[in-house]
Amino acid sequence: MSEETTGARGGAAPDLTVYYDGACPLCRAEIGHYTRCEGAERIAFVDVSSESADPGPDLSREAALARFHVRDAHGTLASGGAGFAALWRTLPRWRVAGRLAALPGVRTLLELAYRGFLPLRPALVRLWKRAARR
Template identity: 60%
Template sequence: MDTTRPAATVYYDGACPLCRREIAHYRSRAGAEAIAWVDVSSCPPEALGPGLEREAALARMHVRASDGTLVSGARAFAAIWSALPGFRLLGRLAASRPVAPVAELAYRVFLLLRRAWRRPPRRPGPG
């Protein structure tokens, strides 16, 4: 049995077409296999792990680091980028003190626009 812990676990809204497209881009990159990708619009509740409810996960993108730390919004993007080769410099920049608040503001503006694009979540079936 493989007990390797992922570098990060990304919780994304697969019912949002733009979100789905962006995650597909990241998943196609080298190093993405070290990240666990969870579509919160269709996953069972236990896939969210401790401290994360479906409503919160659908409202903002979340990333759980390998140490269990949970971040959301622009910090989640910085965590994804920091975990992917070729994006690590961008991840450090996005997490830096002068950039992080601006990135979070931009993410909040995106969230307002995203409401128009999002489809209702699929309910997981039994079993």
């Protein structure tokens, strides 16, 4: 991992690795919330916005920037709604949401909502930055 990695302290292998776009203020705010949650010390949060970030041989930096990805302790990647479900299942206070999100119908709805959000993200970031300047 790179110097942009936070979490999974104590040298132990993380239960989950989260790849996020640290250049996106929305992403930073959301990841900031998760890093403060109980259980976050078992998760590695990797900011892939840095040129030096290396998400691994099976995930390009570009793909990691374009869509939310997580990798479990066995090396399995999940993205989008399934990635959020995996993250939520790892955090004790989010565990119920993670279990609900893993249900077949809910998983589909979560993925559709995530895909609907992706095209809106650039406009939301512009609004966020404009509001921050005021």
